[in-house]
Amino acid sequence: MTRDDLADTLEEIALLLELKGENPFKIRAYRSGAETVRQFSGDIVSLARENELKGIKGIGDALQQKLNELASTGKLAFHENLRAEFPESLFDLFKIPGLGPKKIKALYESLEVDSVSRLKEVAESGEMAKLSGFGAKTAEKILEAIAFRESNADRFRLGDVASVVSFILEDLKSHPECLRAETAGSYRRAKETVHDVDFLIASSKPELIIEHFVSLESVQKVIAQGPTKASVYLEDGLQCDLRVVSNEEYVCALAYFTGSKEHNVVMRGRALERGYTLNEYRLGIKEGAEKEAPPVFETEAQLYEFLGLEYIPPELRENTGEVEAAEEGALPRLIEVENLRGTFHNHTIASDGKNTLEEMADAAVELGLQYLGIADHSKSSFQANGLDADRLREQLREVKALNQKYADEGTKFRLLAGNEVDILKDGSLDFDDEMLGELDYVVASVHNAMTLSEKDMTERIIKAVSHPAVTMLGHLTGRLLLRREPYAVNVPAIIDACADTGTIIELNANPWRLDMDWRWWKLATEKGVKCAINPDAHSIAHLDYLWFGVRLARKGWLTRENVINTLDLAEIETFLKLDRIS
Ligand code: DGT
Ligand code: CA
Ligand code: ZN
Numbered sequence: 001m002t003r004d005d006l007a008d009t010l011e012e013i014a015l016l017l018e019l020k021g022e023n024p025f026k027i028r029a030y031r032s033g034a035e036t037v038r039q040f041s042g043d044i045v046s047l048a049r050e051n052e053l054k055g056i057k058g059i060g061d062a063l064q065q066k067l068n069e070l071a072s073t074g075k076l077a078f079h080e081n082l083r084a085e086f087p088e089s090l091f092d093l094f095k096i097p098g099l100g101p102k103k104i105k106a107l108y109e110s111l112e113v114d115s116v117s118r119l120k121e122v123a124e125s126g127e128m129a130k131l132s133g134f135g136a137k138t139a140e141k142i143l144e145a146i147a148f149r150e151s152n153a154d155r156f157r158l159g160d161v162a163s164v165v166s167f168i169l170e171d172l173k174s175h176p177e178c179l180r181a182e183t184a185g186s187y188r189r190a191k192e193t194v195h196d197v198d199f200l201i202a203s204s205k206p207e208l209i210i211e212h213f214v215s216l217e218s219v220q221k222v223i224a225q226g227p228t229k230a231s232v233y234l235e236d237g238l239q240c241d242l243r244v245v246s247n248e249e250y251v252c253a254l255a256y257f258t259g260s261k262e263h264n265v266v267m268r269g270r271a272l273e274r275g276y277t278l279n280e281y282r283l284g285i286k287e288g289a290e291k292e293a294p295p296v297f298e299t300e301a302q303l304y305e306f307l308g309l310e311y312i313p314p315e316l317r318e319n320t321g322e323v324e325a326a327e328e329g330a331l332p333r334l335i336e337v338e339n340l341r342g343t344f345h346n347h348t349i350a351s352d353g354k355n356t357l358e359e360m361a362d363a364a365v366e367l368g369l370q371y372l373g374i375a376d377h378s379k380s381s382f383q384a385n386g387l388d389a390d391r392l393r394e395q396l397r398e399v400k401a402l403n404q405k406y407a408d409e410g411t412k413f414r415l416l417a418g419n420e421v422d423i424l425k426d427g428s429l430d431f432d433d434e435m436l437g438e439l440d441y442v443v444a445s446v447h448n449a450m451t452l453s454e455k456d457m458t459e460r461i462i463k464a465v466s467h468p469a470v471t472m473l474g475h476l477t478g479r480l481l482l483r484r485e486p487y488a489v490n491v492p493a494i495i496d497a498c499a500d501t502g503t504i505i506e507l508n509a510n511p512w513r514l515d516m517d518w519r520w521w522k523l524a525t526e527k528g529v530k531c532a533i534n535p536d537a538h539s540i541a542h543l544d545y546l547w548f549g550v551r552l553a554r555k556g557w558l559t560r561e562n563v564i565n566t567l568d569l570a571e572i573e574t575f576l577k578l579d580r581i582s
Helices: 001-021 024-039 044-049 061-073 079-085 090-096 103-113 116-125 136-150 158-173 206-214 250-257 261-273 301-307 322-327 357-366 390-409 433-437 454-465 491-501 518-526 540-555 569-575
Strands: 180-184 196-202 220-224 229-234 239-245 276-277 284-287 373-374 414-417 420-421 443-445 504-510 531-535
Touching: 001 044, 001 061, 001 079, 001 090, 001 103, 044 061, 044 531, 061 079, 079 180, 090 103, 090 443, 116 136, 116 158, 116 276, 116 504, 136 373, 158 180, 158 196, 158 206, 158 239, 158 540, 180 250, 196 250, 206 229, 206 276, 220 443, 239 250, 239 284, 250 301, 261 276, 261 322, 357 373, 357 390, 390 414, 390 433, 414 569, 454 491, 491 504, 491 518, 504 540, 518 531
Parallel strands: 196 239, 373 414, 420 443, 504 531
Antiparallel strands: 180 196, 220 229, 229 239, 276 284
16 A cells, blocks of 8 residues: 555545535545645555544544555455446546546436446547537547547556666665666656566576566566566556576667667667677677677677767667767767756645745755755646735745745755746736746746647747746646647747747656657757756655656756756856845
């Protein structure tokens, strides 16, 4: 039982009660209980198991008892009985975006929709459009969502798999028969979503490693098992493949299974031109070529060097110019997580975050950052409890007081007072110039009216980034990976506008977003646009998203110089034209 298991169960109970038409207060209690569990800063699972939830705001007696049962036994009779009242296929409907509990309830009651296939049927037949509260447009949207879901059904977000992957990797590395181990495939290349996760191990006892791998606790089902390779499903359906090779084969195998396929094709071509063959196990001599036997490579760098190339970091191996650059010794020196000195886009309890200013600041100090930008939502984001000018000014005073405190105690750290200001439908900003002028910096983001035409959306954003108060553009396309498509927008035109106006573009490091997409950063840097890697943290735990941000920044060929939050505090103060705090 994890924290998410507890929260997901409460959320599902809320949905099912809603389908049954139960009392709204009861439903709300489960829903807000789920949220409390998700955001609680202590070890909520242990507290629930020990029945020590008393006094936690938002978790009443009934919920305490249910969480205790769930955490200590792994299941909850109340939940199971509730589920049994509905067909199993109904639960797939909950995963279709745009289909909230109210709509599911209406469809279920009037059209007996209890599965995705039935949903598709009534959307296509026109029956759905006739229901009150629905229409042709809704039906069309739902069909799009079903198609999107089908095409993404077998992919996972990098951020959702990262912790289990590093857990398995560490476990494999600690096996006594493991000589070397690494992830490979799209995970190692830091793709924003992965189909499966590949692991590679060097060992002289493959059968022991394989046996160990298939019996890992997180493995739910063994798909295939042979003497040197195995494939398994983890609990959430993530497929993991393991290959065991000899220590001599390890480097060629690692390069091959890291890929990408396109990168491999070019590498193999280079080997052939030089009279060698390259496959998943070794570099050999091409038939008929008069060559000395190639060495056994200790590192991937040696393999690349042998083929006349600089070492190419895994993130770049997509055949988008990395081999040509490596040949000329012109690869960029990619940014590393240690280069970050601060970050800009973070929320607190003032809007929809879960921690206070001070908690966020202390967590940033703990991470070794020199500055943390607070960018809570502005008033038009009322669903996120956005701040009006009065509340924002109050927050500015709090920031000032806290900064004084850090200065007095001699901590080299500063909160930056910003705001994530909504870009309104017409491209104007959610605060007047006077209010904007009082801020240290401004992140401007689109949060509503996402269905504008590409032309209108592009003009809207260009107008916003052209406002002199705007420091950076937040999550450029609004995409939610595997959930919501980017809105229609002309990215190169936005990049040009940012280049003209000196506006920074955010790399939103939230694993659901990773937006702006890595594929655009090369163009942005060519035009001289800087990047800000921002976790968009809504709690102290989310500050760790910086790690994903750096992985994707590397994938976008970004260097330390391209990323604004590698500047130290004094440099940022100069850049933002702020007075020093004495
Ligand atoms: P994924 O799993 O779809 O997110 O993406 P990858 O890149 O991890 O693909 P996967 O797991 O099928 O294969 C891992 C690596 O193995 C891939 O990046 C390159 C290599 N590989 C697999 N199949 C081929 C192939 O047919 N030709 C070549 N040259 N390499 C391959
Ligand atoms: Ca893979
Ligand atoms: Zn936002």
